Amino acid sequence: MTKYLGFQGSETSKSQSSFGGTLLKSDTGVSITGQTTSFTYASTTATIDLTSAIDVVGQQTNFAYLSNTATIDLTSEITINGQTTGFSYFSNTATVDLTGEINVTGQQTSYNYQSANATIDLTSEIEVTGQTTQFNYQSNAATIDLTGQINVNGQNTSFDYASNTATVLLQGEINITGQTTNYQYTAVNGTITLISGNRLDLSNLQLRYTDDGLIVSYTDDGLNISYTDDGMTANYK
Secondary structure (H helix, E strand, O other): OOOOEEEEOOOOEEEEEEOOOEEOOOOOOEEEEOOOOEEEEEEOOOEEOOOOOEEEEOOOOEEEEEOOOOOOOOOOEEEEEEOOEEEEEEOOOOOOOOOOEEEEEOOOOEEEEEOOOOOOOOOOEEEEEEOOEEEEEEOOOOEEEOOOEEEEEOOOOEEEEEEEEEEEEEOOEEEEEOOOOEEEEEEEEEEEEEOOOOOOOOOOEEEEEOOOOEEEEEEOOEEEEEEOOOOEEEEEO
16 A cells, blocks of 8 residues: 655645656655655655655654665765754765664754664765764765664764674774764774874873773873883883
């Protein structure tokens, strides 16, 4: 049974244009609700197979994408705007296989990516913006296999990456900016390799082994090695 595209609220706009594209039916349909909320989908060749729904809601804008199996091939973009919230995804060639979800919400802007098995091949970028929050990901060639999640939140901006097994190989960079920006990476078995020019920056590198009190740090002041159980300290400046 064919589902409808639903619209509720004042000043709600929707546009969909496709040339040679296919939008397969959804169990729950595609709905757009809210006052000045807009959802725009444009593609020259695109196929979307949804087992759930796409919802764009109101002033506290929310974009929820949930699917057990989904493949998106975009030559254009998806843009969602609400007050100061924006989510834009642009790629010439991209395939996304999600078992989790993507959420972009509100003034306290958050971008959540969670999947048991996901591979993203991007030739462009992903941007999530809200008030002073910015998350920029740009790479010519990148593959991400996540068992954890990526979170970017609000004015008190934080980027949290947690995974039991994760490998991220970036030809570009990850930039996170905000008022009280925090970057945290936690992994039981994980590797992040950043290639940005020909420079390797170790200015804030710190290795800590709390059981034996071993701390190895390299800061702007130089190298500091301490082993508290034996009282050994070595400083190099």
